[in-house]
Amino acid sequence: MARQRKRTRDEWVAASFAALAEGGIDAVRVERLARTLGVTKGSFYWHFTDRAALVTAMLDAWETGGTRDVIARVDAHGGDAGARLRQLCRVTSRDGELTAELALRDWARRDADVAMRVQRVDDVRMAYIRALFEELFPNAEDIEARSMLLYSLLIGNDFIVARHGRRGRARVLKDAVELLLAQA
Amino acid sequence: MARQRKRTRDEWVAASFAALAEGGIDAVRVERLARTLGVTKGSFYWHFTDRAALVTAMLDAWETGGTRDVIARVDAHGGDAGARLRQLCRVTSRDGELTAELALRDWARRDADVAMRVQRVDDVRMAYIRALFEELFPNAEDIEARSMLLYSLLIGNDFIVARHGRRGRARVLKDAVELLLAQA
DNA sequence: GGTTTTCCATACGCAACCGTATGGACGAGG
DNA sequence: CCTCGTCCATACGGTTGCGTATGGAAAACC
Numbered sequence: 001m002a003r004q005r006k007r008t009r010d011e012w013v014a015a016s017f018a019a020l021a022e023g024g025i026d027a028v029r030v031e032r033l034a035r036t037l038g039v040t041k042g043s044f045y046w047h048f049t050d051r052a053a054l055v056t057a058m059l060d061a062w063e064t065g066g067t068r069d070v071i072a073r074v075d076a077h078g079g080d081a082g083a084r085l086r087q088l089c090r091v092t093s094r095d096g097e098l099t100a101e102l103a104l105r106d107w108a109r110r111d112a113d114v115a116m117r118v119q120r121v122d123d124v125r126m127a128y129i130r131a132l133f134e135e136l137f138p139n140a141e142d143i144e145a146r147s148m149l150l151y152s153l154l155i156g157n158d159f160i161v162a163r164h165g166r167r168g169r170a171r172v173l174k175d176a177v178e179l180l181l182a183q184a
Numbered sequence: 185m186a187r188q189r190k191r192t193r194d195e196w197v198a199a200s201f202a203a204l205a206e207g208g209i210d211a212v213r214v215e216r217l218a219r220t221l222g223v224t225k226g227s228f229y230w231h232f233t234d235r236a237a238l239v240t241a242m243l244d245a246w247e248t249g250g251t252r253d254v255i256a257r258v259d260a261h262g263g264d265a266g267a268r269l270r271q272l273c274r275v276t277s278r279d280g281e282l283t284a285e286l287a288l289r290d291w292a293r294r295d296a297d298v299a300m301r302v303q304r305v306d307d308v309r310m311a312y313i314r315a316l317f318e319e320l321f322p323n324a325e326d327i328e329a330r331s332m333l334l335y336s337l338l339i340g341n342d343f344i345v346a347r348h349g350r351r352g353r354a355r356v357l358k359d360a361v362e363l364l365l366a367q368a
Numbered sequence: 369g370g371t372t373t374t375c376c377a378t379a380c381g382c383a384a385c386c387g388t389a390t391g392g393a394c395g396a397g398g
Numbered sequence: 399c400c401t402c403g404t405c406c407a408t409a410c411g412g413t414t415g416c417g418t419a420t421g422g423a424a425a426a427c428c
Contacts (some may be wrong), residue, residue, distance in 0.1 A: 006375065024294055029415065041417085042376045051416070102290035105343050109286070110208055115345065122346035144348055145359035148340070149333055152360075155343055156336025159289050161299065162306035164328055172212070175329035176336075213385065226406045229387070291425065 007037055009047045013057050020058075021099035025107070028055075052116070059117050062100050067124040070097075081135035082181050088129070089154065090179050092171075098158045126151055136181065146180050191221055195230045197241050204242075205283040209291070213237070243301050246284050251308040262303045265319035266365055272313070273338065273361050277354075310335055320365065332362050335363070 015037055018028040030044050030051055037043070048054050070091060077087045092098065108115040116135070130147045137143050153176055164172050199221055203211040214228050214235055221227070232238050254275060261271045276282065293301040314331045337360055341353070346355050353359050 011374055019248060022294065024290060031415065045417070046375060079194070100291075102286060103292070104351055106208065106290055108345070109283075118279070118349070122344050123224045126346040141351070141359050142363070144198035144351055145363050146355050148348070148356050148362050149337055149363065151346070152336040152340025152346060153333055156339045159305045159343070160306050162293065162310040162335070164332070167325070167328055172328050172332050175325050176333050179326070179329050179333065181290065215385065224407075226409055230405055233388070
């Protein structure tokens with residue numbers, strides 16, 4: 001933890017995500033972040049005009065990190081459509097991968113700008129999933145249903161905390177994916 | 185809007201949910217709620233010891249409203265397992281049915297008590313869905329996978345804002361449910 | 369080495385909340 | 399009619415957070 005002298009804009013954004021994950025949006029406060037970064041508000045208001053500007057920067061980071069980065073990681077693994085869908089499942093089910101999702105989707109219900117961003121993210125993710133399913137199935141409506149089911153599963157896997165008896169979540173998740181990949 | 189003289193505890197809770205839906209958890213503030221109810225804080229602190237007590241009352245209401253009430257509405261409609269699952273889908277996809285879900289699930293990540301409540305709700309819902317699928321399929325693992333997929337779909341239908349080209353969400357939702365109800 | 373730019377500390381005013389304390393209006397019960 | 403319990407208004411102190419203003423240290427530049 002070498003006491004560096006200068007903070008960058010990205011450090012503020014990173015600290016904001018950490019605070020969001022730990023304490024919710026209520027924890028993303030200028031003075032609190034300043035303390036964790038070892039500086040004061042003066043630093044913040046030099047890098048950002050506003051608290052709103054910080055939030056905008058967070059949204060930007062989430063938008064690319066939650067689409068392009070994930071897709072790149074999946075594609076880097078290679079394989080055919082089925083392998084990629086399984087890999088997508090593994091990547092997104094990693095713990096802490098979707099820490100900001102809930103807060104942002106909740107916020108999107110009340111803020112038009114945030115809603116637009118979430119829609120963009122959802123469209124990109126669905127397009128990726130849809131393209132993979134298109135390599136496996138012929139019927140467009142079937143493809144759309146399976147894509148929606150898989151995307152919902154990835155979201156639900158993180159948002160739902162139900163127990164599954166003796167079976168673990170990982171096993172259920174795997175079974176569900178295989179069900180979606182199975183030919184009707 | 186007859187200016188009533190006395191407020192009940194439930195009115196405060198109802199106003200809290202309205203505020204939560206409109207402005208997020210940040211809008212659930214004592215003095216703000218008092219204004220919308222046409223009273224002052226004095227009233228609040230007579231009905232509740234604390235802001236935390238209000239939140240607890242909200243959680244209680246959500247817990248029963250999001251499980252027993254929904255299940256009762258579905259069962260009241262009657263029909264076999266397949267019909268009930270389709271009805272469950274219709275009931276939960278009504279707008280505004282899950283306004284508190286996102287905020288609560290987000291909160292559950294950081295508060296052990298809230299997490300326990302969400303888990304109870306998820307367990308009850310999953311048990312209901314599972315029981316219905318058990319009437320349709322023989323394999324336990326298959327049942328669990330389909331149950332998780334359906335529950336995820338119901339959640340995802342509300343949380344995901346992706347577009348589906350010419351097909352509307354309602355149509356995709358219906359196709360997805362039929363896919364889950366179809367024999368392998 | 370002096371000047372300018374970069375980055376941050378300090379101090380201030382202001383608003384929003386929380387929770388408490390206290391008194392008052394109003395109806396119920398005797 | 400008087401009292402008592404119910405329900406709320408008002409006033410207060412304390413905290414937290416935002417945004418601004420201003421000065422200062424340290425580095426970059428010439």
